[in-house]
Amino acid sequence: MAFDLTVNGASHSVDADPDTPLLWVIRDYLGLTGTKFSCGIAQCGACTVHVDGQPVRSCSFPASLAIGKAIKTIEGVSSDGNHPIQVAWKELDAPQCGYCQSGMIMSALALLAKLPHPTDADIDANVTNACRCSSYHRVRKAIHRAAELMKA
Amino acid sequence: MTQSRRDFLASSAAGAFVLGFWLPPRPARAGENVAPPHGAAWYEDPTAPEINAWIVIAPDDTVTIRIAQTELGQGVWTSNAMIVCEELQCDWSKVRSQYASANRDGREMAPDWTLNVPGNGGTDPKGGGEPGFGNRARTGVVGIPDSVYRRMRTNAASSVKDGRYYLQLAGAEARERLLLAAAAVWKVPVGELVAKDGVITHPPSGRKTTYGKVAALASRTPHPNPKAIAIKSPDQWTLMGTEQKNRDVPMKVTGETVYSIDVRVPGMKWAAAKACPVYGGDVKSYDFDAVRNMPGVRSAHRFPIPDPKLTRGHVFSGGIAVVADHWHQAKAAVEKMPIEWSIPARNAAFNTANMHAALVAALDEPGTVRVNVGDVDAAFAHAKKIVEATYSTPYLPRARMEPGNATVLVTDNRVDIWYGDQSPQETRFSASQITGIAEADVYLHQCHLGGGFGRNGNGPQAEQAIMIANANRGTPIHLLWTREEDFIGTTYRAMGVARLRAALDANGWPVALEVRTGMQKDGFGPDASFDVASRYFVPSYRFSNHTTDFHVPVGTRRGVGQAAHEFYRESFMNELAHAAGKDPYRYRRELIARTKLPFKDDMIKALDIAAEMSGWGEPLPKGTVRSIALEERGAETGGSATISAMVHTVSVSRDGKVRLERVDVAHDQGFGLVNPLSVKKQIEGQITWFYNDAMHQAVHIVDGHVDENNFHRFPLSRIDEDPPEIAIRFFATGHWLLGMGHDRGTSVQSAIGDAVFQITGKRYRDLPYRQHDLSWS
Numbered sequence: 032m033a034f035d036l037t038v039n040g041a042s043h044s045v046d047a048d049p050d051t052p053l054l055w056v057i058r059d060y061l062g063l064t065g066t067k068f069s070c071g072i073a074q075c076g077a078c079t080v081h082v083d084g085q086p087v088r089s090c091s092f093p094a095s096l097a098i099g100k101a102i103k104t105i106e107g108v109s110s111d112g113n114h115p116i117q118v119a120w121k122e123l124d125a126p127q128c129g130y131c132q133s134g135m136i137m138s139a140l141a142l143l144a145k146l147p148h149p150t151d152a153d154i155d156a157n158v159t160n161a162c163r164c165s166s167y168h169r170v171r172k173a174i175h176r177a178a179e180l181m182k183a
Numbered sequence: 184m185t186q187s188r189r190d191f192l193a194s195s196a197a198g199a200f201v202l203g204f205w206l207p208p209r210p211a212r213a214g215e216n217v218a219p220p221h222g223a224a225w226y227e228d229p230t231a232p233e234i235n236a237w238i239v240i241a242p243d244d245t246v247t248i249r250i251a252q253t254e255l256g257q258g259v260w261t262s263n264a265m266i267v268c269e270e271l272q273c274d275w276s277k278v279r280s281q282y283a284s285a286n287r288d289g290r291e292m293a294p295d296w297t298l299n300v301p302g303n304g305g306t307d308p309k310g311g312g313e314p315g316f317g318n319r320a321r322t323g324v325v326g327i328p329d330s331v332y333r334r335m336r337t338n339a340a341s342s343v344k345d346g347r348y349y350l351q352l353a354g355a356e357a358r359e360r361l362l363l364a365a366a367a368v369w370k371v372p373v374g375e376l377v378a379k380d381g382v383i384t385h386p387p388s389g390r391k392t393t394y395g396k397v398a399a400l401a402s403r404t405p406h407p408n409p410k411a412i413a414i415k416s417p418d419q420w421t422l423m424g425t426e427q428k429n430r431d432v433p434m435k436v437t438g439e440t441v442y443s444i445d446v447r448v449p450g451m452k453w454a455a456a457k458a459c460p461v462y463g464g465d466v467k468s469y470d471f472d473a474v475r476n477m478p479g480v481r482s483a484h485r486f487p488i489p490d491p492k493l494t495r496g497h498v499f500s501g502g503i504a505v506v507a508d509h510w511h512q513a514k515a516a517v518e519k520m521p522i523e524w525s526i527p528a529r530n531a532a533f534n535t536a537n538m539h540a541a542l543v544a545a546l547d548e549p550g551t552v553r554v555n556v557g558d559v560d561a562a563f564a565h566a567k568k569i570v571e572a573t574y575s576t577p578y579l580p581r582a583r584m585e586p587g588n589a590t591v592l593v594t595d596n597r598v599d600i601w602y603g604d605q606s607p608q609e610t611r612f613s614a615s616q617i618t619g620i621a622e623a624d625v626y627l628h629q630c631h632l633g634g635g636f637g638r639n640g641n642g643p644q645a646e647q648a649i650m651i652a653n654a655n656r657g658t659p660i661h662l663l664w665t666r667e668e669d670f671i672g673t674t675y676r677a678m679g680v681a682r683l684r685a686a687l688d689a690n691g692w693p694v695a696l697e698v699r700t701g702m703q704k705d706g707f708g709p710d711a712s713f714d715v716a717s718r719y720f721v722p723s724y725r726f727s728n729h730t731t732d733f734h735v736p737v738g739t740r741r742g743v744g745q746a747a748h749e750f751y752r753e754s755f756m757n758e759l760a761h762a763a764g765k766d767p768y769r770y771r772r773e774l775i776a777r778t779k780l781p782f783k784d785d786m787i788k789a790l791d792i793a794a795e796m797s798g799w800g801e802p803l804p805k806g807t808v809r810s811i812a813l814e815e816r817g818a819e820t821g822g823s824a825t826i827s828a829m830v831h832t833v834s835v836s837r838d839g840k841v842r843l844e845r846v847d848v849a850h851d852q853g854f855g856l857v858n859p860l861s862v863k864k865q866i867e868g869q870i871t872w873f874y875n876d877a878m879h880q881a882v883h884i885v886d887g888h889v890d891e892n893n894f895h896r897f898p899l900s901r902i903d904e905d906p907p908e909i910a911i912r913f914f915a916t917g918h919w920l921l922g923m924g925h926d927r928g929t930s931v932q933s934a935i936g937d938a939v940f941q942i943t944g945k946r947y948r949d950l951p952y953r954q955h956d957l958s959w960s
Contacts, residue, residue: 047509048478055511059453064445065438067633069584070666074894077584105438117436124428124860127256127868129435130442130584130633155903161894163584163634164256165871167905169864 034098038063039107049095053087054078056094057104065105065133069161076160079134080104086141105133108140115180116140116173123173127164135160139174148178220447222439224254224431225601225628226284232402234357235294236283236331237267237350240398244381246273249283251332252342253605254431255583255635256868257924258861259342261429265857266347269423270354270415273394274381280430282629283332285607290623291331296356296409297349298329305822305918308854309416311348312919313823315341327608337605337635338739340922343857344823351414356406361394364401368392417855426860431631443603443630444663446590451659452481454651455513457522458502458671461887462734463488464526465501474520479512480505483520484654489646493613496705497674497736499643504651510663530734531887535678538884539575541731542680542701546573550699550729553710557723562695566686570762572755574683575949576747577881578889579676581740582897585633586669587644591652592659593618598625598652599659602645603632610645617649637739637925642672670892674738675882677706681751685721691763693774695723700748703733708743712752715819718786719756720777735884741872742925745816749926750877753812753933754948757940767937768794768811768830775813781821785851785916786813789828792849796910797830806959807834807844810937812930816921825921826851829870829930833938839957841878841935843906846870850927852913853920859913862923867909869928875900877932879951898953 033046038061045060057063057080066089069077073091080089081103082096108114116136119125126132135158142149142157149157154174162170219225226249231241239247248267254260264280302310316334334345358378365383366373369390377384381394394401406412417424434440459465471483488501503522507513563569590601591614598614607627615622648662664672679702686695698713709728717724740746760770768790775786790813797809809832817824832845848866856862879898883890891897932950940946943959 051511055509059509059511062447063438064441064447067442067584068444068663069586069633070894072666072893072895075584075899108437112433112437120436121428121432124432124864126429126432126435127258127864128254128584128632128634129256129431129440132435133438136436151907155901159901159903161584161899161901163582163636163872163899165868165875165900165905166256166864167871167902168867168909171902171905 034095036094036097036102037100038102039104045094047094049098050093052090053080053092053094053097053102054089057089063104063106067130067133069131074161075131076138077131077134079137079160081137081141084141084144086138105136108136116143116177119173119177119180122176123169125166125169125173127166131160131162135162135170139170139177142174143178143181147181149174220441222434223441224280224282224631226282232399234360234398234402235353236291237353238271238357240394242395242398244274244277244393244395246271246278246381246394247281248278250280251283251288251335252337252346253603253629253632253635255337255605255632257342257635257865258429258858259337260431261427262343262858262861263346263350264430265422265427266350267354269420270351271358272378272380275422275427277381283335285335285611285627285629286623286625288330288332288335289327289608289611293329293331293333294409296412297333297352299410300348301414305824311414312344314345314348316345335607340924344920344922347857348414352412355412355414356409357401359412360401360404360406361397363406364397364404365392367404368397368400420855423857424855424859427858429861440631442585442633443590443601444585444588444633446601446630446661448590448592448601448659451590451661452506452508452655453510453513454504454506454648454660454662455510455517456502456504456647456662456664456668457517458668459500459524459526460671460889461524461526461530462500462736463498463530464524466503467523467525469503469523470521474505474516477512477516477519479508480516481508482506482655484651486647486650489643490616493616493646494643495738497738498734499736500671504647504662506651506655506660514665526887533734533884533887535883535885538678538733539680542678543573545701545729545731546680546682546699548729550727552725552727553714554716554724554726557695559695559697559723559725562723563684563686566694567689568687568762569684570687570759571682571684572758572948574681574751574754576679576750577950578678578735578884579740579876579880580670580673580882581634581636582669583632583634583636586664586666587642587672588661588663589645589648590659590661591648593620593649593652593656595656596620596624598649599628600626600645600649601628601630603630604645605632605635613646614649617646618653636741642674644672666894667892670889674736676740676747677702677737679706679744679747681748683751683755685755685759687759687763691765693719693721693759696721698726699729700751701729701731702744703735703737704730706737706744707739708745711744712748716778716780718752718778718780718813718815718818719771719774734887741869745926746873746876746929749814749929750932750950753930754936757810757933757937758946768799771811771813780818782818782824782826782916782918785826786815786818788914789813789826789849789851792912792914793828793830793847796847796849796912797832797845799830803832806836806942807832808938808941810934812933814927814929816926823919823921824851825923826916827927829928829934831931831934831938833935835939835942835957835959837959841939841952841957843874843904843931845908846906846910848909848911850911850913851916851920853916853918856913856920863911865923866911866927869925870909870931871900871905873928873931874904877935877950878953881951
């Protein structure tokens, strides 16, 4: 059954079961592979995307709930890889293996939209993505740096 | 499928390579050499002349450097390119990394000028250190002696240690040939030329050219005496030793990086697997008809227990896979399909409790005595005080974020594998054994890995994928494990126990130490940290291993036995210091000073610097304490080593919440670090890795299967548990480093236990600490 999804500003017709998790629609039907699969049970956050600005764990979010809403993935953060959050991530050399970083960036971006100058406690409460390399030390610094860059 | 240019070159002109001649690419045939997606890192045939097996320079001066180890977050993509660039003297901003061809490595011999390691081992600053090549064997039995890339495995934290000398040589050899080419063009003596940042200058005449302009000629210009080429020592480094941002990071912040899971091949179908949850079990029966008509479902395939000779002797499980158009369809079907298992009764009888009891019981058996110095029994007979403690560590998986997966296309005369692989030659061997296709016709297209933490090649995801693809010849199959399958498919760090006993004299100094460690047979690193000598002085010392036989496949996991053993050793040192009424820092310092260990001064320096950085001895608020520990690899060898000490400032709230507040790290930089930025990241990451181990992680065995098999029950530390402050200070030593990828930060484990003891008075000796009541009043 076909339905329409708006991803990163573009409308796509998807021929899939609308109950398919949004993650698999994004990755396998739309070919946007920046969003990652890891646990499949909304625990780790590697699959985080925005639906109408809210971070959701797309592995456990039926695509049907995103119909008519604006979906943003890592590919939609910027056209040139130089959104302030990406610049900050590069300045701090934050990623290690990088597998969780798409989700990490999407969570941090949602936090910065809500709280442009987050405290460490805000970061602890809102960026709950798992990183097995434990890149957290630089991720925290990169979020603060992104807040500075976005203010400018 | 068609023969690639590389096949042709290697089979017909391997000798020419050694001399440095380059053949133009053969035009691609239809369907071959489809341009890989932006973000893919696997090997591609070059369009410009290659200077040697590591270096291709294009007319626009872009330098492609081939990396033979896999990027899994440790920074090898950048550090090993820096090593080549340092000697090549090219422009770092024009360097791009690309994976070396595993297929080529399987059939081309190393140039003879790379065979001899320059210098005198681990303590010669001008030499190549102590590279190890014993790990090149694909199966543990068969090796590729002196293959061109020497070592394509990514393990043992050794990519820099083993690769540095020949990468330096490769860069230097190419530089010399570029200079020879320019000298030939200008008809001037090569000694009058200077190379810097990819530009060759002839100062007497003021002429300049670039590497890109002379690369084609250089590719045809052999070096007259490559064995005479020298490598730079650290005092001559200009790029190595500087902090360089990692070259793979820009694509990791845009989602463009192609990990194995992101591989898409025309005509590809997806497979989801279900292996018997109990290792050694297999499928008894299944009912594909029950799911055959589910959307997208195409076929089901039984796969047997992968031949243990392809999985380093480990016995994993047999299972069933469903192939479908999309992975979520395959997964839905395999999870709904009725499957009956055939499980060996012995394996189903294993539970954590009876396994732990067996390990502890084995400690009372004679075991294998590895060290016996002095007269331990006599010393205990005359001891003023005896301290004894038994510690336990659980089974631990790597649980890397990218679940096991691989894409495989088998045709009648060729196998292609797209895979993030820490041991590509083992996988090529597996593919050949499973399909019957010659290993020379097996191509592995290397992808970046979503985490490593211990060579993953001994898990059977590639073997499963090859078996399924072999049953679907002509169709590329992408097998992807669920997280739950990943917990079944990985090897585990062995569950371990250790009993340490010390006899103390009247002043609280140990006069004898007895260490018994228990681990299942084939557990990795049974002698790590206790081998040869105790790191802390005792006149009498006995160390024995006590093994049992369990069914869980065990392998490396961010280190070998070391991570557990350093927990045992450093925890016990804290217990001894407390028993002696002495400061744990000064107690350690004195006991190291009494040894004759070759690097005792470095260990003392590490303790002193870390203590000073932390403000050791200065008052802290109630509920917050410091704990110090030593971390070392190779301190007993007198060769390569990595030595550090950390002071952890830890708070425990009255309701038992632990917080790592601050970590002060004094770390050995040896003769020089290649990329100190990556080293810092490795240290930072491993601190929270080991915090996670210490506080949370454990896998239990229930009726033979792994009980915790996803992240709701196998907790991962998040950013709120990362220490707010990490201070790192490097200090110079007189040896090359053994490596950075594991066993840094092991001290978190003993430090938290000691902090809990200092604050609450309770001593817990079994990890993880979360299972205990840490509250106090």
